[in-house]
Amino acid sequence: MKSTWDTRIRRATELSSAYPFAAEGLRFYAQIAMLQQQLYSQIEAAPAQFFSLDGSSWNALNPSALPPKFSNFVRNLGKIAPAALAQRTDELLRKDSAFWLRLLDQYWHSAATTADEPDGSTRGAAEQHLAWLFLQPFAEFLAARHEQIQSDGNARRCPFCGGAPIVGVLRPEGDGAKKSLICTLCAHEWAFRRIYCPACGEERESHMGFYSASEIPHMRVDVCETCHTYMKSVDLTKMGLAVPVVDELAALPLDLWARQNGYHKLHINIVGA
Numbered sequence: 549m550k551s552t553w554d555t556r557i558r559r560a561t562e563l564s565s566a567y568p569f570a571a572e573g574l575r576f577y578a579q580i581a582m583l584q585q586q587l588y589s590q591i592e593a594a595p596a597q598f599f600s601l602d603g604s605s606w607n608a609l610n611p612s613a614l615p616p617k618f619s620n621f622v623r624n625l626g627k628i629a630p631a632a633l634a635q636r637t638d639e640l641l642r643k644d645s646a647f648w649l650r651l652l653d654q655y656w657h658s659a660a661t662t663a664d665e666p667d668g669s670t671r672g673a674a675e676q677h678l679a680w681l682f683l684q685p686f687a688e689f690l691a692a693r694h695e696q697i698q699s700d701g702n703a704r705r706c707p708f709c710g711g712a713p714i715v716g717v718l719r720p721e722g723d724g725a726k727k728s729l730i731c732t733l734c735a736h737e738w739a740f741r742r743i744y745c746p747a748c749g750e751e752r753e754s755h756m757g758f759y760s761a762s763e764i765p766h767m768r769v770d771v772c773e774t775c776h777t778y779m780k781s782v783d784l785t786k787m788g789l790a791v792p793v794v795d796e797l798a799a800l801p802l803d804l805w806a807r808q809n810g811y812h813k814l815h816i817n818i819v820g821a
């Protein structure tokens with residue numbers, strides 16, 4: 549059986565030929581996902597090294613086991629990263645394990661922060677970004693083992709870990725579609741109301757809009773006129789093979805349109821767009 553990581557890597561490779569305007573980011577993503585996949589295999593092989601045995605609660609992570617794995621991950625990422633981010637990985641590798649431990653522990657317990665600045669633009673943003681990429685496999689491992697969480701459609705942050713949503717999903721239901729959101733950190737997907745801003749809670753239809761681009765018709769961008777935030781959604785009724793977090797990376801024309809029109813992104817994606 550193919551793992552989630554294989555599915556994402558394969559989709560990124562497919563999309564990089566279909567959408568040349570996003571090929572660079574998609575190829576970089578595929579390499580990041582391979583590093584995350586290796587990390588995930590290590591977690592699966594020896595979960596007790598990273599988690600206390602009391603189960604799958606968010607606090608089960610044992611942060612003291614992380615620094616050696618983190619430095620290794622950051623070193624490998626530095627070898628494949630664009631120059632600006634590679635410089636930040638070098639800087640981070642010069643810090644000590646106490647610094648890495650604090651960074652990871654804080655990130656884990658404050659859940660994914662909202663930021664709309666390309667990774668590497670400031671040192672703090674780059675450190676948060678690297679912590680995020682490294683912690684994703686740990687968060688996904690836990691979320692996959694956690695019991696089902698019911699959502700009433702009103703949660704604007706992940707009901708499991710408190711992370712921000714990274715992409716919306718429209719799944720076929722009857723003659724229409726139902727909406728859900730996917731978490732930046734643990735990849736948990738939860739039901740979400742169709743007309744509702746995940747950033748500020750706006751729910752008036754007149755204050756919410758969307759836009760799509762002919763280059764990539766199964767993606768759309770939802771915007772809020774109250775807080776000027778945007779987030780993309782993938783419409784699985786139009787493209788059943790899409791892998792939401794990966795297709796999000798391909799829809800660069802929508803980021804361009806949204807930013808040119810004064811909207812800021814709810815949360816940057818893995819490659820910093």
Ligand SMILES: [Zn+2]
Nearest residue numbers: 706709731734
């Ligand atoms: Zn989550």
Ligand SMILES: [Zn+2]
Nearest residue numbers: 745748772775
């Ligand atoms: Zn809003």
